[in-house]
Amino acid sequence: MNNLPRKVKFTTILNILKKRPIPMFFGFLFTLIPLFIFSVLTIVFLSIGNDTPEIDFDLIKSKGRITNAKITDIETQYNHSHNGVHPTIISYNYLEKGKEINSKYKVLEENKIEELKIGDNIEIKTFNGSSIIKDLKPYDFSIWFFLFIPIPFLIIGLPFLIYSIFNLKKELNLYKFGKIEKGKIISMMPKSGFGLFNIGQGIIVHYENEMKNGKKIIGESITSDFSIMSDKKKGDFVPIFVSTENEKKSCIIPKLQSLKNNWNIEFE
Structure with a gap:
């Protein structure tokens, strides 16, 4: 390889990606957007945290000690619901080993708590510093469920993205390190673009070039x-980049990009 690779501007990289717009579109749409959503949701959920203590309900229910507690607050969360029922957070305090403990318990049992009010005494079970309200199951809304939503999009998008990156890397290596040779044009065919703006519109060129062993191969670019x-x-020669590692890898040298990147390549 050349010790000094040719400089390639960002606009040239975009030009390479636009040559195959469909894989690029689906790859970026179904991969980068879900990753962005995943990152935003993670930050939001971590900043919000859990509004009630984490408990092992079954363990406390089976091994907990029954004691009395006093309700200090009852808060209904109207910002979300489950099957039309809003969760309620019951705050209470109780004494354990002479120390007052404050705790919260979220439930989704509207009928069982409709008569409860602040100041009422309730029975709870305590175990190792954690507690549950007796005969009430906790409501645990797992916000992490939403983080799995982007996964199907990633499954669709990753193959397209990998394909786009593979082709980008292949052509970039040719632009930076490829040796300049001549290719004989065999055919040229217009290529339609994608979408309203005809992204990726171009010319498909088939050409013939000769390897070091004298064998002629057909390239497409x-x-x-x-x-x-x-x-x-047909029959004219055009400058091409040929890989120094694999002569079967080659591409047409884009005249406009050569001028933009100051590659100093002569075109006939």
């Missing part, structure tokens, strides 16, 4: 240089 259709014809 997509170029966005439409002038090639008027400037060149």
Whole structure:
């Protein structure tokens, strides 16, 4: 490889990606957007935290000690519901080993708590510093469930993204380190674009070049240089980049990108 790789501007990288717009579109849409959503939800959920202590309900229910507690607050959460019922957070305090303990308990049993009010005494079970309200099951709304929503999108998008990155890396290596040779044009065919803006519109060029062992191979390359259709014809030669590691890898040298990146390549 050349010790000094050719410089490649960001606009040239975008131009490579746009050559295959469909994999790029689905890859970025179904991969990057879900990853962004995943990151935002993670930050939001971590900042919110849990509004009630984490408990092992079954353990406390089986091994807990029954004691009395006094309700200090009852808060209904109207910002979300489950099957039309809003969860309620019951705050209470109790004495344990002479020390007053304050705790909260979230439930979704509207009928069982409708007569409860602040100041009422209730029975709770305590075990190792944790507690539950007797005969009431806790309501645990797992916000982490939402973090699994992007996974199907990632499954769809990752293959497209990997394909786009693979082709980008392959062509970038040719742009940076490929040796300059000549390819003989065999055919040229217009390639339609994608979407309203015809992203990826270009020319598919088939060309023939000779390897070191004298064997001739056929290469295919997509170029966005439409002038090639008027400037060149079948049988003419065009400059190509050929990989120094694998002569079967090659691509047409894009005239416009060569000028933008100051590659100093002569075009006939």
